[in-house]
Amino acid sequence: MSVFPLFVSCPRGVEPLLAAELAPLGLDALETRRGGVAARATLEAAYRACLWSRLASRVLLPLQRFEAADADALYTAARSIDWPGLFAATSSFAIEVAGRSAGLTHTHFAGLKVKDAIADHFRDSGQPRPDVDTEHPDIRIHLHLEREHATLSLDLAGDSLHRRGYRRDGVEAPLKENLAAAILLQAGWPEAAARAAPLFDPMCGSGTLLIEGAWMAADVAPGLLRRRWGFEHWLDHKPVLWKRIRDEAVARRSAGGLQAPIAGCDLDPRAVAAARDNLARAGLADRVRIESGDALEATPAGTVPGLLVCNPPYGERLGAEAELVKLYSLLGVHLKRRFGGWRAAVFTSRPDLGQRLGLSADRIDAFWNGAIACKLLQFDIRAPAAAAAQTPASGGADFANRLRKNLKHLSKWARRGEITNYRVYDADLPDYALAIDLYATPALHAHVQEYAAPKTIDPARAEARLREGLAQLQQVLELPAAHIHYKLRQSQKGDAQYTRQSQTGQFHTIVEHGCRLQVNFDDYLDTGLFLDHRPMRLRLQREAREKRVLNLFCYTGAASVHAAVGGARQTLSIDLSNTYLEWAQRNLLLNDIHSRLYAHPPAAGERLAPHAFVRSDVRQWLADENRLSRRAQFDLIFCDPPTFSNSKKMDGTLDIQRDHGELLRHCLGLLAPGGTLYFSTNRRGFKLDPDLAAVAQVEDITAQTLDEDFKRPPPAHRCWALRHAPDAPSQDTP
Known part of the structure; x- marks a missing residue:
């Protein structure tokens, strides 16, 4: 049987593992290169590589390597290949392009030149032009560009070998199947499976690691479910030989047994459903157990130590970053507590988070998940007694x-x-x-x-x-x-404190002094409720009956809710954020209080709803109200501004130390006789403008607005009550 060259591609970092896998399949003259392994093989060995390689992406048969300084050179070289000797004109084909070239910078254009060359060669041979099918071609031609050289190859597999056939069409996993297999091989799973040791994935997602692990343990060829192969329309294809090799794989699958307990869990019910669907398609529905559950509450599969393997989420947003820190921190503790004696393999693009596990990696291997550089961290998890012995006495x-x-x-x-x-x-x-x-x-x-x-x-x-x-x-x-x-x-810049950090959209209802309020624990830095303002909100609730209440920088409107529940005749709440104003409306509605949201400040003299929210820059709104000949009058004003803001929605910046004097004078201009203005800030080192004493009675009520839970350590929270001085001058603004 003749021997021909092959290039078997794989994810970067997997090359040595692939070379070790290909040798027993009959390939020789193996040479690892970046992104794959060059080899020589018989047709039988090439078939076996397609069917049995767990690590390969493609099995390429090089047709010609040539210099291709530009598109014309590429076309000329491609046209010289005997394409009718490779496949029939009745077969469809497609071109795949990879790599880079200085003279061919547009891969789509390079593919078009090769397509034209193939079509023209068929026409020159007196044959009809074959059809192009980019989705499901009979023949796939691979063009690889490398500096001034190009290589044209026949893709014997026809489609990437990581597509085993157990995942539904159009559904991709974060971890490709051949990379999952590489992780398991590097972690020593075949040896562990031979001892019937368990395999467990506490963050299994769609089950890729578990399915690959089960197929390894049960001696199932990874290509058995594939329905299409590129070599089936290759004119040198030998169907009888291929049938014999495939039948042998079917017999091995039937004879193979899965002795190792394999299980996993995931917190996302949708992922669990997808994993179970994949298990069924892989023929493993009754052999691998996957449940809904939190990785941080997972228990071992089997009664003896085994291999725990996982691919935690990578995290791209600030909120996800915080969640990852918590996940890694608690995962390490949980593994020590429940998985003593096990081997752990954690595949991550964030090796910096590995040390948060509190486990010392004894092996670190580099792999690439597509364009993402990743590390496989491996640990021996100390048995509980040993773990306790090595934990510092303090240990928290x-x-x-x-x-x-x-x-x-x-x-x-x-x-x-x-x-x-x-x-x-x-x-x-x-x-x-x-x-x-x-x-x-x-x-x-x-x-x-x-x-x-x-x-x-x-x-x-x-x-x-x-x-x-x-x-x-x-x-x-x-x-x-x-x-x-x-x-x-x-330290937060601008309105970063209020910027969305995650997208869970999960709100919970809490009760405070008879008021129902929504909080969100994950999507923002704060929950939507400042607990240190609890006494202040209660004070507003008790003083609000039949009062007109103004809530400035209202955030999620908790103070407005307390005032409304306390019987306020009117509440008007001002903020610049649509998100928080809508949240504030929901808070009022939770208490059976209807309100209206005004997207812009109403016209002068317009009658507002009894409970109203206005989207506006507070400082601008105050200035505009103070310019009116007939100002709005409020019996209670609550002003709790941010310490600093440079929101793009407002003009200029707000620095509460610099700007509070003007801000409070404008507030006093809207305060009804006998009314009270409450001003609060959490800026450390804040000093109240002493000139305010000339226009108002100023009382420091900080001690009265601090509950037991905020008295230690010395808080940044400060609060004052301001009332019109008996002989204060008019607050009219010139």
Whole structure:
């Protein structure tokens, strides 16, 4: 049987594994190159590579390599190949182009030149021009460009070999099947499977790693489900030989047995449904178990240690980044606690997050998932006793003790005041710089914010402290990981504090002093409710009966809700964000209070709805109202501006230290006689303009607006009550 050259391509980083796989299939003269392996093979070995290679992307038969400085040279060389000797004119074909060339910068144009050359050669031979089918061609021609050279090859597989046939058409997974197989091979799964050790994927997605692992263990050829092959329309194809090789694979599948327990779980029910569908198509529905579940609550498959393998999400948004930090931090703790003695293989594009696991990788291999550079981190998970022995004595014990102490004290205080949402910890210990708020929805949720560590702190130490803190928090509060919501809090620029960080759209309803309010734990840096303003909201609720209330920088309208529930005759709330104004409307509606949202400030003298929201720059709205000859008058004004904002929706910037004097004078201009203006800020080091004392009675009420959960450490929260001085001059604006 004649021997011919082949180039077998694969994902980058997989080349050595591919060479080791191809040798037993009968290929020789193996030479690893970037992106694949060059070899020599008989037709039988080429068939076996197509059917049995778990790692290959394509099996290419080079037809000609030539210099192609420009499109004309490419066309001339392509036209010289004996295309009618390779496939019939009745067969459809397509051109695939890869690589780069200085003279051929447009791959689509290069493909068109090769197509024209093939069609012209058939016509020159007196045959009809074959049809082009880019979707399902009978013959696929591969053009590879490399600097001034080009190589034309026949793709024997016809379509990428990672498409095994068990995934529905048009559905792609984040991890291609041949890369999943490479991960399993590098992690030593075949050897573990031979010992009937279990395989478990706690973040299985659509089940790719589990299916590939099951097929390896059961001796199933990865190409058995494929219905089309490129070589079937190749004129040198030998159907009898191919049938014998395929029948042999079918017999091996029937004789093979799956002894190793294989299981997985995923938090997304849609992924679980897709995985089960893929399992059924792969013939594994009754042999691999996949359940809905959180990776951070998963338990081992089987009774003996095995291989845990996973491909965690990569994370591209700020909110996803925070979720990844929590995931990796708690995953390492959970693995030590429940998977002692197991081997773990974590495939990630974020090796920087690997150290957050708190496990020491004994092997790191580089692979490419498409254009994304990734690492495969492998660990031996210490058995629980050994893990406990190597954990530092502190291990978060100090933090856990403080958390328990705070919880015991504050839970009693909260029950007495019928408070269900409060701060239980606020960087009480310098090493654990966390702010932890508890929310009853009624299920308990913990919103955890980590204060960014100064540059003088060793990052590894900060990561270890966070890992310990999250693990102890989960244990002390007995919370599922899904109810712990982690954020990294650092200095915000502009309106970044209010910028969407995730897209969950999950809102929960909490109750505060008889008011129902929506909170969102994941999509924004804050939840939609500032817990330190709880006493201030209660004060507004108690003072609002039959009053006209103005809420400036209203955010999600919690203060407006309290005023309306307290019997306010009118509430007017001003903010610039459509998102938060709509959220505020929903909050009022939760309390059976209807309101109207005005997209622009109403015209002078226009009668507003009893409970109204206006989208406007607060400073501009105040200035415009103060210019009116007949100003609106309010009995209660609540002004809680951001410390700084340079939102694109407003003119200029807002710096509350610089601008609060003018802001409060304008507020006083709308304050009815006998009314009260409440001003609050969380800017550290803030100093109130002493000249305000000339136009108003100013009372520092900070101590009255701090509940027990915000008295430690010394808070940034400050609050003042301003009232018209008996002999104050008019606030008319010139």
